[in-house]
Amino acid sequence: MKKFWIFLKFEKSYLYMFIISNIVLGALFYTDPTISLKWQTFIYATTLNLLILAGFLLYRFQKNIQIVRQIDEEDHENLSFEGYYYQQHLEDLKKNQIRTINEIQFKQKEYHDFIISWFHEIKTPISVLSLMQQTEFDEKSLGEEIAKIEHYVDQALYYAKLENFHQDYEIVNCNVGRIVKEVVKNNSKAFIAKKIRLHLSLHSTVVQSDSKWLQFIVNQLISNSLKYTSNHGEIIISTEDTVKEKRLIIQDTGIGIDQQDLPRIFNRGFTGKNGRIFTKSTGMGLYLAQELSNKLGHYITCTSEENVFTKFVIHFPKNSDPYLETIKEIP
Incomplete structure (x- = not known):
């Protein structure tokens, strides 16, 4: 009733x-x-x-x-006519809900895969340090392993901050040359250990960016070059200024990248042939560098020839406002 x-x-x-x-x-x-x-x-x-x-x-x-x-x-x-449109609306809501759930589950899986990979990566330098405690070790080796741990920890921290980027950034005038020199200084032991020659051709280049995040991006690219450049190789870092943009160019004489892998090197978790054969890799360094660059209004391109060279270019478009690009992502 x-x-x-x-x-x-x-x-x-x-x-x-x-x-x-x-x-x-x-x-x-x-x-x-x-x-x-x-x-x-x-x-x-x-x-x-x-x-x-x-x-x-x-x-x-x-x-x-x-x-x-x-x-x-x-x-x-x-x-009723009203009932028909309510049904359509409910179906759209269901589809959006399923899509949102799938995206969340996908991100959770990616985060889980990254954490598992990260644990495996960081175990290596920790194990080496444990062995050093039991045997004689030199200060140089100790520093290298600590640097690896710091690098992996930085990757995890920046990955965790990626979704909430808008809460932790400050757009200022950044001196690209100064940032490059700071990153090179932090990686000086790796340059010396592998006897890699460094050529700097840095003009006075000022861009609008977040200095902390930009330094992390440059560090990822230089670390990548150091990782895949053989002993006695060469890394050339230079800047260019064109009508439309400013550029930071990092080129090495390393093992290069397979042409089939080249379009996917910025994908999340992608390691490619080099990551599988030459060294263990989480496949997150270049992904983070590109994602952070995009959030700051920059972008990275890469050209390479296997066994000849790899060249990364960070593009700083002059008509792009990093502040406006960033606040667009704030919900």
Whole structure:
């Protein structure tokens, strides 16, 4: 019975139409002098109309109950224009919800895979340090292993901050040459250990960026060059200034990148042939560098020839406002 009263609440338009039509009809008979009104006939007609309305409402009620029971079925019937559009809206909401859940699950899986890979990576220098405690070790080796740990920890921290980037950035004028020299200084032991020659051709280049994040990006690219450049190799770092943009170029004489791998090197978790053969890799360094660059209004390109060279270029477009690009991502 409760369902029926709820049903009548939503069928008020039919009741109002019945009442108004009977009032209009009665008024017409009453005011027209040419019509001889017999109240018995009017009451009889009204009663018939009421029975027809009751039958119609009962039919509607039964139909509504039937549709409510079948509402989970894809091909269930709609009783109103409004119901049709509500159904479409609900279907869109379901699709968006499924899409959102899939995206969250995908991100959780990627984060889980990264953490597992990260644990495997960081175990190596920790194990080496443990062995050093038991044997004689030199200060140089100790420093190298600590530097590896710091590098992996930085990667994990920046990866964790990536989703909330807008809460931790400050756009300022950054001296690219100064940042490069600072990164080179931090990696000086690796340059010396592998006897890699360094050529700097840095003009006075100032860009708008976040100095901390930009330093991390440059460090990822230089570390990548150091990792894949053999002993006695060469790394050339230079800057260019064109009409449309400023560029930071990092080129090495390392093992290069396979042409099939080149389009995917900035993908999350991609290690490629080099990562599988020459050294263990989480495949996150270049991904983080590109993602952070994009958030700052910059972008990175790469060209390479296997066993000849690899060249990374950070592009700083002059018509791009990093601040505006970043706040667009704030929900």
